[in-house]
Amino acid sequence: MLRxxxxxxxxxxxxxxxxHTTLTELRPAQQLHGLGAGxxxxxxxPVATLLRATGRDWDRRAHRIAVLARRLPAAVSQRWIADRPAxxxxxxxxxxxxxxxxxxxxxxAVRGAERLCLRATEACPEDPAPWLALLSLMHSCAVPVKDAVPVWTEAVNRAPWLRTSYHRLLRYLSPRGHGTVPDMMDFAWQAAVRAPHGSPLALLPLxxxxxxxAHRRGDTPIEALGAGGNWNEPRAVHEIDLALRGWFDAGTPPHAEAVTDLNVLAFALTRAHRPDEAAPVFRRLGRHMTPHPWSLLPEPERTFTYWRDRATAR
Structure with a gap:
């Protein structure tokens, strides 16, 4: 019988x-007959309990809050702040x-959001997350990079090597954001070489x-196939080696978005035709896939499964 x-x-x-448990408990389908009825x-x-248990783990806190903000019914946060305004x-x-x-x-609405971000910084003065919310707002409003960097610095001052902070500024510096290719690449390299050994920032150049x-692929995923040659140039090889030695092989405990970084590393190794090194990365991933960066290729789920099975069968 086929399995x-x-x-x-x-x-x-x-x-x-x-x-996952919190999101499942509060998923919109359960709120059809009135939020919180009965x-x-x-x-x-449940959200308050989750964030209270997260404590000062800024890495996991930033991840959880960002996901909750996108996935919870809006009425949950509205009700919470109405009941507990401070x-x-x-x-x-x-x-x-x-x-x-x-x-x-x-x-x-933008001014109101800005005021809310600043209220959050006052309520949680040691937390980098409110500054990241403000940075996200500035990115959406196309505020120039030079004005956004001081806000990013506030987050970094509170958690010097917080992965989320660096990835948010990388997005800002991207040519698809409000920066340039040289700015983005230089920032990624400087952060990676300065970060402590074992930090996930070793993957920032990847x-x-x-x-x-993504910037060069054009409008259709198939064009990304022609953009894959840059994964074999000497600098790309060095970037992959840095990610492997500086993070994957370091044996540090997994961070909140380790699955995202593992997907990026697996993607890079398959693009560079390094299946032997991709095998342990895919084994660590198991069934966990992220749409990015696989959506840069045709049939992302099928492509991920193909490379995972090919690498782990070796």
Whole structure:
């Protein structure tokens, strides 16, 4: 009898079990008959419990808040901040929600989101997350890079090697954002070589190269196939080696977005035709796939599965 291959796990929460549980409990389908109807506790309490348990793990906190802001019904954060207007966690979550939503509205909404971000920085003075919400708002509003860097610096001062901070500024510096290719690549390299051994920032040059590939691919994924040659140039080889030695082989505990970084590393190794080194990366990933960067290629899920099975069968 033929066995069905286990489905891929493609989740914004990645492999974060407690975050997955919270999202499942509060998914929109369960709110059809009124948010929180029949509950004996506030609808926002599971989110509050999750963030309270996260504590000062800034890396996981930034990841969880960003995913919650995108995936929760908007009424959850609205109800929470209405019930607890001075709660720091409620303010930070709402700041992320408004930073994502305000640019699509009007100038008044943007100003309101900015004020909310600043209120969150005052309520949680040691937390880098409110500054990242403000940085996201500035990115959406096309604020020049020179004005955004001081906000990024505020986040970095609170958590010097926080992965999320560097990836957000990388997006800002991208030619698809508000920067240039040289600015993006130089920033990625400087961060990677200065970061402590074992830091996921060792992969920042690979993330920049993927971003460059996305910038150059044109309008259709098939054009990305012709942009793959740059993965074999000497600098790309060095970037992959840095990612392997500086992070993957270092044996550091997994960070909140390790699944994302593993997908980028696996993608780079397949583009560079290094299947032997890709095998342990795919084994660590298992069923976890992220749409980016595989969506740069045709049939991303099928492509991921093909390379994973080919690499792990060696």
């Amino acid at each position: 069905r291959r286990p489905a891929l796990l493609i989740r914004p929460e990645l492999d974060d079990g407690p975050l 509950r004996t506790r506030p609808v926002w309490e 709660d720091g966690d409620a303010l930070v979550l709402r700041a992320f929600v408004e930073a994502d939503r305000a640019p699509a509205d009007d100038h008044a 993330a920049a190269r993927v971003e460059l590939m």
